[in-house]
Amino acid sequence: MPRKSSSAAIAERYSVRCRYCGQKNAVKEDYVNGQANCGRCRLPLSNEPHKKFADLSKHDYVHPADSKALAALRAIPGIDTALRKLLAVTGESAIRVTFMASAVKVTSQQCPDLHAKLQIACTTLGVDMPDLFIQQNPMVNAFTGGVDRPIIVLHSSLIERLTDEEVLAVIAHEVGHIHAEHVLYLTAAQLLLAVAHIPLASLPVAAIIKDVLSATMRGALLAWARRAELSCDRAALLVTQDPHVIGRTMMKLCGGTFASKIDYDLFLEQAREFQKNYDEKKLDKFWADILSSGLSHPFPVWRVSEILQWVEDGQYADLMKK
DSSP: OOOOOHHHHHHHHTEEEOTTTOOEEEOOTTOOTTSSBOTTTOOBOOSSOOOOOSSOOGGGTOOHHHHHHHHHHHTSTTHHHHHHHHHHHHTHHHHHHHHHHHSEEEOSSSSHHHHHHHHHHHHHHTOOOOEEEEEOOSSOOEEEEOSSSOEEEEEHHHHTTSOHHHHHHHHHHHHHHHHTTOHHHHHHHHHHHHHHTSOGGGOHHHHHHHHHSOHHHHHHHHHHHHHHHHHHHHHHHHHHOOHHHHHHHHHHHHHGGGGGGSOHHHHHHHHHHHHHHHHHOHHHHHHHHHHHTTOSSOOHHHHHHHHHHHHHTTHHHHHHHO
C-alpha cells in the first residue's frame, strides 16, 4: 500500500469536518473552535456535534399560543375551503412567476453558501428543500409563500445585516413554517397584509378577498399568523442550536445598523423585563396586545423573551435529548 506524502498527512491531521454541512475543511495547526469558517456553508467550524432530527413532529415545538389560535381559526366553518378557493382564484402560480422574474434564485452554483444553509435547515428539521430567492428590498424581512410548492424569499437588506449564523436562523425560521404546516394559512395571511397596504380600489383581488373570506375569517387568520412566528423561532433554535444566535438576530431587528454598539446582555435584560411586566401588569399586557394586533410579527423583544423562557424552562433541552 502506498504511503501518504508528509504534506497529505499534515493536511488530514489538521482538518475539521463542518458540524452543519459535513464539508471537510483544512485548518491551521493552532485552530481553535469558532475561529474559522466552513468553505461551503461559511458557518463557524467546531468539533461540537450538530443534532439532526430523524422524526421531529411539529407538536414537539409548536408554541401554545400558535396551537390555540390555529384551533380557533379551524373552528370557523368553511375556513379551509374558503382559503383554498381564494388561493386558486388569485393564483398560487403568480407567486412563483413574480419571484422567478424579479428575484435571484439560489442554487448550488448561485449563492452556494445560502443554498448550503437551506440544505442544513431542511435536513435538520426533516423537510424537502423548497426554492429560495433573494429579492432586492429595503424592508428587513423574509417570508414563505405558496402551498403545493412553497418558496422562501429573503430580502437583500436582511441578509446584508446578519452574520452567517443569523442568516441560517432566518432560513431555518422560514423552513419551520413548512415543517409546521403553516403554508396554506400563512400565504392567505400575507395576501391580506399586502392588500391592507395598497389602496383597495386599485387592486381587484381585494374584492375577491372580501367575497371569499368573512371579516371573522380575516381577523382570526391575522391573529394566528403573528403567533405562528413564535413556533418558527423555536424551529430556528432547533437548527442553530444556540439561543444567542436567535437573540442577536432579534437585537438587529430592533437596533438595525446601530446594533454593533448595543450591549447584548442588557438587551436580554430588557427582554426579561418586558415579559415580567407583560405577565404582571394588566395595562402593559393590554397595550402590548393592542399595538401588536396590526403587525405581521410579534415585537422582536417579545420574541426574545419567548425563546429565553422556552430555554430556561428546560423544554428546549428536553427536546434536544430525544
